[in-house]
Amino acid sequence: MKVLVAGATGSTGARVVEHLQVRAHVAVALVRSSSDTSVLPEGVETRTGDLTDLRDDVCDGCDAVIFAAGSGADTDADMTDRVDRDGAMALVDRAKAAGVQRFVMLSSAGAESPDPESELGHYLKAKHDADEYLKASGLSYAIVRPVALTDDDGEREVRFGDEVEPDGEAARGDVASVLVDALASERWRNRTARMESIG
Template identity: 40%
Template structure:
């Protein structure tokens, strides 16, 4: 069993990632939470937690982890300090702790932030974090979904390095893609976009 630190464990997608990891035969989640009172919801499920705030030093959070899923986000409020600098801090801490794989939840459009004026600041923060991860010495997977929905997952996606189209995808299927990307033989040193589709997630990851 490998220990997976989940940054953003209290978020809507992060909670789904933690749940999938907990039911996995390969992985054990470590839920990173920002506030003491947030621990209880995970501890009630016998899930290990660690306190860490992405705006402060988080080097201690990584100590017991083998791999990382970065699913944290500021919700548009602190995009530079959380989505960009927080991610960079976590990447640096991972490099210093010999983390075996870093799976980043990014966003479609992060490749060319200036193509969307409304989301420019957010996409630029994601872009900078992604580029920092690519230039690190870590094994990584960067997952760039379209607009997230709360629809029930289908277990099927459309996946490509660049899809050249916009659309939706359920948080269920995004979480599933993030967890499957953690495997040693899956999508290493890879960046790709995902939307709702017709290909089983496992098959789509194999094909890339």
């Protein structure tokens, strides 16, 4: 499967690219012209693009998309909207036009019902809007909502859904593994679930 990865040079996205290669998928890393591509495995195909101004053909030739991008903790509300909401929605549109088989979205716990008064309220609302847009798109989708992320690799021991502890943690390595699992798993077809690492 040929998979476009948005956010491929980020902390989670780079792990996604590695998992795709290990599982014999072909990763296509969506990168900005200013991205540090040294974090990517040697020989990975790259495709230049910016989530705030995507080309119409950005998904052409790809079988699936994994959205693992994020505006970052230090960005303002406008950039959060442009990347986490509008950028994600634009990529959904490009994926649908290109006929991709599945769109896997990295979201966040709390996006199901964001509290506008919370510290992360604006970010979670942007994620919520992008998730709902994907659900309504007609694409086959999977939406993964991890709790607080750590930079650990994890042990591939995870749990999903209502049993997830709100104050738990999710290792980025585990999250990347789940995102790649969700590409073809029937268990993940049109599913939205919280996740946490328990290993």
